[in-house]
Amino acid sequence: MAKQRVVVVGNGMVGHKFIDTIIGAPEANNFEVVTFSAEPRLAYDRVQLSSYFSGASAEQLMLTSEGYYDEKGVKYVLNEKVVEIDRAAKKVVTASGREESYDTLILATGSYPFVPPIPGNDGEHCLVYRTIEDLEAITASAQSSKVGVVVGGGLLGLEAANALKCLGLETHVVEFAPRLMAVQLDEGGGALLRRKIEDLGVSVHTQKATTEIVAGENCRYRMNFADGSHLETDLILFSAGIRPEDTLARQAELTVGERGGIVVDNQCKTSDNNIYAIGECALWGGKIFGLVAPGYSMAKVAAGSICGKSDEFVGADMSTKLKLLGVDVASIGDAHGLTPGSLSYTYTDDVEQVYKRLIVSADRKKLVGAVLVGEVEAYGNLLQLVLNDMDLPESPEALILPSIDGSASSGLGVDALPETAVICSCYDVTKGQIEQAVAGGATDMAAIKAMTKASTGCGGCAALAKQVLDASLLSLGYEVNTDICEHFAHTRQELADIVRVKKIKTFDQLLEEHGKGHGCDICKPAVGSILASFWNDYVLSDDNIGLQDTNDIYLGNMQKDGTYSVVPRIAGGEITPEKLIVIGEVAKEFNLYTKITGGQRIDLFGAQLHELPLIWEKLVAAGFETGHAYGKSVRTVKSCVGSTWCRYGVDDSVGLAIDIENRYKGLRSPHKLKFAVSGCTRECAEAQCKDVGIIATENGWNLYVCGNGGMRPRHADLFATDLDTETLIKYIDRFLMFYIRTADRLQRTSVWLENLQGGLDYLKKVVIDDALNIGAELEAEMAANIGNYQCEWKTTLESPERLKRFNHFINSDQKDSNLAFVLERGQRRPATKEERENKVTLIELVD
């Protein structure tokens, strides 16, 4: 039997989904698939289009590839528009005159941006936002523009506004309706969203009808509004809604809706039995679905239909959750309370800028809609209540009230959801399927994603999917144990909270009240570090000393033979010749192996215990301080020479590096901390691989955070740009203290960030926007810490009692007889086992 020819017009998200479904079906061999794309590439992820502005390339957005289509035998023609359907001859004709016959025709032509018929709307810098080519045009235009206006304050309009802002334009949004996102949000939600967006520096103009676009005085264009006001701008981006692309259907005289859209039935068939329409071009039940998930459902239904199945499209939920300009917004079901007799609960918090509203049925039994702005954690649970027509809990208001004691709020766990509840609507993954994946061995989100595809689309379901994962792990008897060790049933973060809130000053008190046993080499240093970060007492007090690793006790790093290294602080890597000479003299006197470290300072190796105080006495007298090479604390602030000498330097990187090193020296933290400051973008100090990296710009400092060298290198993330020094220090104070409070033991900032819920955006919210309202507290904690700084070596040298410990034997002046050294390249080093056994010439130690 000859293969059935299936022609797919449009290779957008939905057209591709259809093809992917067909070629994956058991009946795949019955079909020959041909697709036409009016765009110069195959399907890409339009939903993530805006990530193009945060660095994603066209390649990264691709949903498929030419290689994949070739391999599967799918024929494709790029850059080729279908212009005619000949229904009688069952063929299509393209713009270049190519003809292709079909048995079944799939119209997946999507939609196009609506440009309001305003005189002057066709200027060179009047653009739209739908394809990669549009984005390229916007980027190009932005280069010669200062001001940009988005016409339309809906979902896409706000996304477009974000893009303009990212491109550095002064950004305005002009909206015809009285509020933003009028379709999805009610008045209260729209008002809060507006405030938040204005706080971000985007001007919002509502109730403005543009009457004409003319030449501007200060900018390229001037937009005149019906109320007599006007706005000048260099670039105009129309985002005033979408219209279904139904030109072909009209030409072929298929039934179309009054306001556009190709009419389809439950099988997605048009008025012609051999022609289907799917995605944004299709009109089902009088509705166009402008989201990808319903389009995907249609694709599956149509593919099933031509394979002889009788699945039906039954409409789709249009609930949405997204982040617009960094503001979380969600809308579920009947957001406007249009259901007759419906009642509502509203929670408004002007301080935290949160708005939440529930709309419930007249009998108060069911949830019919919800609006969430500023905090959308409840979205997953609320959506499930609506989709599964579940009964509301006893006090529905608890679903949107903040939890006062920090415990999980909502009173509705994932346990209450039926097996059939769809958790991920992008990929149609149910709770049951996630549970099955867990039963099949998945124990983390990465495995869930790989096995079910849940959470790999828009990502809106991630939190809920994680809850289902955790709940099924628990029910299978897995213990999700995050205890720090056998002595405390708490995480490091919990211990830190306990210490801070209960003002606990000693390990013994913490163990007594919250732990058991004697502690160990895991919890003791962790608690030691917590105590030190909050109270910054002398780390070698009798109370603290047992908590410290040998390195911290003897204030040096133990080497393989039991001797120590000595690392004086050389802030910013800057050192005077006098001080260099002192180091040289000390090294010579004690015969220490000397090396320049990777951290721009000098390490002296091979010091015996009893020599440490003698060495440090000389160093401290010459003005050196301890370099904390032994502590989980600030190591070095690397610098490049900067504007003082370098012909390219734009600011004094050495000066800033020294100030920063002196500010944070001695700060105890979950793991070591490294900084760097570069004087210009050439980045000679390698700031982008440090926990905190700073690069000078023409307008201030750019701050990078959470970089790492070491075992698993990670590039730092750009955190804030063009800061003045005061703001820079404020952000670093907050960043460091927040890390210290919340990180796990021995977790570098890089790993901490990767595990932080909400990631970089959340971190910015906490540090920059002070969303948790703890900024002042964090700064105060840092100030107290800085106020308590002491050079531990100086303190130690002042107490003869403490110096007693710096002797190999408590009851003898003899040395450790096990030490043995040989000479190499003019310096001594520990003898190897072979060298000891073969008795090569070992060198005598001098005193």
Add this chain to the structure above:
Amino acid sequence: MSDNWITVCNDSDLTPGTGLCALIGEEQVAVFKIKKTSELFAVSNYDPIGEANVLARGMTGSIGDALVVASPLYKQHFNLATGECLEKPDVSVKTYPVRKNGDVIEVQSVA
């Protein structure tokens, strides 16, 4: 010289929760005082895995019911009462009797 008890230091020299090294004849002995109970323990100072005289500078604690010291070099745990290495049961360190006698700490020299 009854029973070879050798005075090592004053009791006040040994901070609870830490260790000290004493020379007993030719042998290096690590002496520890447990913080919660003030109990005393003594084991050889030589770490047979790191091959250096460092155990007195390790951190004490408990693992299950056993009181232990963790080597400062590679963190293996040695049972203070038996000398056994928890991670490598075939390795162990010598233990010594130790006591508080009035104001001083004494270790018994064992052949």
